[in-house]
Amino acid sequence: MTWYEVNDDIIITLPEEFDMNANLGYLTREKNECMYGIENGIITRVIAIGEIRSLVQVRVIDNKQMVIQFLNDSRPNEEWQREEIVKYIREWFDLDNDLTPFYELAKADPLLKMPVEKFYGLRVVGIPDLFEALCWGVLGQQINLAFAYTLKKQFVEGFGDSIEWNGKKYWVFPSYKRIAQLTPTDLADIKMTVKKSEYIIGIARLMESGELSKGKLMEMNFKDAEKDLIKIRGIGPWTANYVLMRCLRFGAAFPIDDVGLINSIKILRYMDRKPTKDEILELSIPWKNWESYATFYLWRVLY
Numbered sequence: 486m487t488w489y490e491v492n493d494d495i496i497i498t499l500p501e502e503f504d505m506n507a508n509l510g511y512l513t514r515e516k517n518e519c520m521y522g523i524e525n526g527i528i529t530r531v532i533a534i535g536e537i538r539s540l541v542q543v544r545v546i547d548n549k550q551m552v553i554q555f556l557n558d559s560r561p562n563e564e565w566q567r568e569e570i571v572k573y574i575r576e577w578f579d580l581d582n583d584l585t586p587f588y589e590l591a592k593a594d595p596l597l598k599m600p601v602e603k604f605y606g607l608r609v610v611g612i613p614d615l616f617e618a619l620c621w622g623v624l625g626q627q628i629n630l631a632f633a634y635t636l637k638k639q640f641v642e643g644f645g646d647s648i649e650w651n652g653k654k655y656w657v658f659p660s661y662k663r664i665a666q667l668t669p670t671d672l673a674d675i676k677m678t679v680k681k682s683e684y685i686i687g688i689a690r691l692m693e694s695g696e697l698s699k700g701k702l703m704e705m706n707f708k709d710a711e712k713d714l715i716k717i718r719g720i721g722p723w724t725a726n727y728v729l730m731r732c733l734r735f736g737a738a739f740p741i742d743d744v745g746l747i748n749s750i751k752i753l754r755y756m757d758r759k760p761t762k763d764e765i766l767e768l769s770i771p772w773k774n775w776e777s778y779a780t781f782y783l784w785r786v787l788y
Contacts, residue, residue, distance in 0.1 A: 487580075488571045493560055495553040495571060502584040504606020505545035511610050514788050517634040519641050519656050529556070531648050531655045534569040537561050540648045540655055543574065548606065551578075557650050579608040579734065587775045591782070594771055596753055600782040609781045611731050615699040616661040616692055618732035622724035623684050624677065639675040640685075664689035684719025691717065699733070707735045730777040739776035741765055749783040 488497045505526065513523055521530035528543040540556040553574065561567055575581055588605075591597035612618040620640070625633040644659035644667075667689075669682040691697035697717070702710045710733060714725035723740045730738035740746065741762060750760045750768065760768075772779040 487575070490567075493555060495567060497551040497553065497571060497574065497580070499545070499549055499551055500580055500583070502588065502606055503548055503578070503580070503608065504604075505548055507604045507607035508578060508610060510604070511607060511785060515630065515634050517631065517638060519634075519638040520658065522653065522655070529650075529655060531657050532570050532573050533657045534561065534566050534573070537566055538646075538648055538657060539570060540650055541570070557648060559648065573613050576613040576734075577611050579611055582608070582734070582736075584608075584778070587778045590771055590775060591779075594779075596750065596768055597772075597779055597782060599753070600786050604782060604785050607782065607785060609730065609734075609777055611734065613732065614658060615697075615702070615728070615732055616664075616689065617658040618728045619688050619720070619724070620658075620685055622727045623681055623688070623719055625727075626681070626721075626724065636675060636677050640672075640677075643672075643675060661689040661692040665693035681719070687718050688720075702733055707737045710735065711738075730780065734777075736774045736777055739769065739780060741769075743780070743784075745784045745787055746780055749786045753783070753786065 488495055490496070509523060509526060509528075512518075512521070512528065521528050523529075526544060530541060530543075532539050532541055539559040539561060541559075542554045542556060543551060544554075545551050551574070553570065561570070588601060591601040612621060621633075621637065624636045624640070628636075641656045641658060644663055645656045647654040647656045649655075664686060667686055669679050669686065672682040672685070675682070688697070702713065705713065707729065710729060711722075711725050714720050714728060715722060720728075723742050726738045726740040727743075729735040730740070747759050747765070750756075750765060751758070754760070769776055769779065
């Protein structure tokens with residue numbers, strides 16, 4: 486039993502290798518985040534299950550239990566809907582992944598030893614919704630993180646819906662169904678290139694037609710899923726691996742050309758130049774099937 490209900494709250498039992506502060510450190514890295522708010526270690530956000538919108542607060546007790554409290558009378562009546570919310574949160578924090586093998590290999594790894602000691606209990610914080618993950622990957626291409634967050638905020642506030650609570654709006658990411666109906670002109674107010682607008686609408690239409698879905702990708706092996714994503718206009722190897730890592734949870738996902746990854750390795754190895762792709766491949770040999778975790782921990786060193 487990984488979760489149970491007390492009064493109207495849901496309690497999720499946490500795995501041993503979980504530290505809320507390590508995860509909050511990641512979640513608070515950008516002040517301009519529009520998908521959730523964090524205050525005194527408590528996360529407030531909307532979780533959408535189909536047409537149902539639940540405004541929840543998530544807090545953790547002693548790193549042992551995660552408490553999900555429903556605000557605004559938004560607790561779903563049906564048990565299956567509450568199960569879906571639990572599933573969403575378990576996926577968001579990657580709670581079903583046993584990190585013991587990763588920590589074993591990291592302790593012996595000259596590059597990962599420091600990050601795993603310092604950020605022990607950090608999970609690869611995910612984006613369970615495929616459309617959101619793909620959009621975030623496309624929005625973030627070739628621009629800095631702060632600007633990517635600005636674009637996301639404009640996109641979400643322009644086309645998503647929200648729940649208001651205590652004078653603040655909590656947003657739901659725009660649905661692919663809505664975006665599939667648009668043209669690039671409709672997205673003109675968002676400060677992104679026309680190309681990116683086209684890519685996002687194209688992705689939404691592939692999902693609307695059923696040609697692209699999370700279910701289909703999850704049934705494939707890593708290489709096939711990667712190939713399938715790269716075939717989509719606007720998705721290169723970096724975006725594909727980013728999505729394979731943060732949404733589809735493939736341990737072998739490895740955005741090897743990522744600027745953050747390159748900079749992190751440069752810093753940790755005291756290099757006066759960027760590591761080459763071959764050097765990174767060489768360093769990553771011991772990380773087999775844990776490349777996504779290694780990358781996430783190396784990113785964490787940067788902020």
